[in-house]
Amino acid sequence: MNITFNLPEGVDPxxxxxxxxxxxxxxxxKTETKDExxxxxxxxxxxxxxxxSFPFEIKNPHAEVKENKLFFSFDRGEDTSDLKSIPIKNGNSKEKIVTNKKETDSNTSCSSGKCQHCGK
Structure with a gap:
């Protein structure tokens, strides 16, 4: 599956x-504007x-930023693999690896005990 996302003007890859x-x-x-x-x-x-988000697992992800566009591709898979890192290539520069960290937010999660989201 291939996805192209246009980045806003002024975004540094x-x-x-x-x-x-x-x-x-x-x-x-992040966009930065400087003027003097x-x-x-x-x-x-x-x-x-x-x-x-998708109703299937993202497998073999690859991301590349070129000419103010993000090109993101991956294979469709089952919901069975571990988190992985995504290589990002910025034009002709060196490859940059972004490490994934699973982020959770207790304010939006309903689990056992007092939930901060729904109050139950």
């Missing part, structure tokens, strides 16, 4: 981080986040 879980991927990026006028420097940063 080195400021793109991609992680994946068994059936979802998450992308974070009349001897005064102005700088601003903003962050973006995109996530998508």
């Amino acid at each position: 080195n400021n793109v981080e991609i992680k994946h879980e068994k059936n979802a991927y998450h992308m974070k990026y 006028k009349d001897g005064v420097s102005f700088s601003s940063s903003s962050y973006g986040y995109f996530s998508r």
